[in-house]
Amino acid sequence: APERSLVKNLKDKPFALIGVSVNGYNVKQLKAAVDKENLPWRTFADPGPLGQGPICLRWNLSATPTLYILDRKGVIRHKWLGAPGPKAIDEALEKLLSD
Numbered sequence: 001a002p003e004r005s006l007v008k009n010l011k012d013k014p015f016a017l018i019g020v021s022v023n024g025y026n027v028k029q030l031k032a033a034v035d036k037e038n039l040p041w042r043t044f045a046d047p048g049p050l051g052q053g054p055i056c057l058r059w060n061l062s063a064t065p066t067l068y069i070l071d072r073k074g075v076i077r078h079k080w081l082g083a084p085g086p087k088a089i090d091e092a093l094e095k096l097l098s099d
Contacts, residue, residue: 014072015096017089019043022056023064041067069096 019041021030030045043065046053051062059066063081069092071077078092 013093013097015077015093016070017041017067017093018070019065019067020055020059020061021045021064022051022053022061022066024048024050024053069093071096 019039021033021043024047025033025045026047027045030043034043044055046055046061048054048056055061061081065080065083067080067084067089068076069078069089077096080088
């Protein structure tokens with residue numbers, strides 16, 4: 001049987017994987033991109049000039065996508081600038097689940 005990726009099976013897990021788009025997309029543009037890429041995680045739009053939206057400024061973001069893994073307490077456990085790929089995300093999620 002093929003191995004199931006944790007990235008594709010996020011429902012009911014004790015963490016959240018979220019993305020932040022810093023490229024100035026509005027919500028409609030971001031939804032189209034998320035649908036096209038078939039992203040299984042929640043992604044937030046930070047509209048405004050590139051890298052100058054309120055999330056970017058508060059969280060000091062500089063790349064799209066920026067991905068975070070938050071544990072059940074809301075603590076950031078991992079952060080990637082750029083797309084790390086499913087294998088890297090799965091490894092980080094497996095480590096979090098084993099802690």
